[in-house]
Amino acid sequence: MRTIAIGDIHGCSSSLCGVIDYAGINEEDTVVTLGDYVDRGPDTKGVIDTILDLRERTRVVSLMGNHEIMMLEARDSAPALARWMGEGVGGNSTVASYEGESLQSIPGQHWEFIEGGLPFHESESHFFVHANAASHIALEDQDPFMLFWEKFRKVPAHRSGKIMVCGHTAQKNGVPANLGHAICIDTWAYGGQWLTALDVESGTYWQCNEEGERRSNNVSLHLDA
Template identity: 45%
Template sequence: MRTLVIGDIHGCLAALKTLWRQVDPQLDDRLIFLGDYIDRGPDSKGVIDFLIEVKKTYAKAIFLMGNHEEKLCLATHGGSELAIWLSNWGGQATLQSYTTDNPNDIPAAHWEFLRATRPYYETSSHIFVHANLSANIPLSLQLPYTLLHKKFGQPKPHISGKTMICGHTAIADHKPINLGHAICIDTDPGRGGWLTCLHVETGQYYQANMNGESRASQLARPS
């Protein structure tokens, strides 16, 4: 069994499909998706359709919530929340993929999937979260803002002693950051970068982009 962690997808279905073929997940693999499935890229609807099928097929698949999913949920209230999502978060591309101008028209099955996403996932050695952790606060007491919005920066080791793996903070050179106690794998596929999948047990990572290109490498030594 492999533990495979996939970073921010941001509507980039073509990159996700290329990465999927490259990684070739098996039914006994543990698959962890770090959130931000939507916005920016051209096919958020297609990404959610794909992930719903993954959820049906892979019993060990885990789906976390990202801040973009949170903003979509808020946008259903209309008014300023909708305007902010459309203008600042890439929401227009998401609605175009659903051929609507109203987030409330998104299919019920997609809302069911999005609302079932988790704030974090924990194993005996790792904590998986969309954005970040506060180092001296137990996992169960972390603030939603920290889990969904806090940038990576230079996080200190968490009091649990476990390694944090996150996305959210786009990495300029499109290569994962490894601090030893914290790893960020948001390599910005929605803005010309690469989608990343990390094999946790080996440190090998796989990447694909919207041009159908793929590559693989090993995590750099902790900096």
């Protein structure tokens, strides 16, 4: 059984369908999606539909991203809505994908998915967060800013002895940023690069883009990097 992490999707449903197929994800796998399903890309609705469908076929663990946080805030606050719909955030693309003009166009099942994102996930050998984690603090005690907003930097290995898998910080060259004890797999799918799906045990990763192109490679993950 594999554990496969998928980086920031940001409305790129074609890329998501591509990596699910290319990686051969099946009912024996566990899929961990790292958050930021919404905004910027063309098809947030299609992304969430695809993940909900995937949940019918295999185990999917979905994390919360900072863009889901902003979307939930936008639902409850007019100033937050204005920020979310503003230039650079991408909320307007999310609303447009539902063929509506407001958040009322979004169905309840999709709101439940967005609300249900987890702050982190752990396996025996890895832990998964959207953005980052302070190396000296237990996951359940992490500051929310660290989990959802902090950029990926050359942090020390986490005290748990587990490898960190995260997204959030776009790698604009389209290649995962690998420190050995930590890896960032946000490879700028919405910006014209790639969506990455990583087998965290083998280090094999599969990438697809919105043009339908595919490629794969391998990284070495180990705590003595």
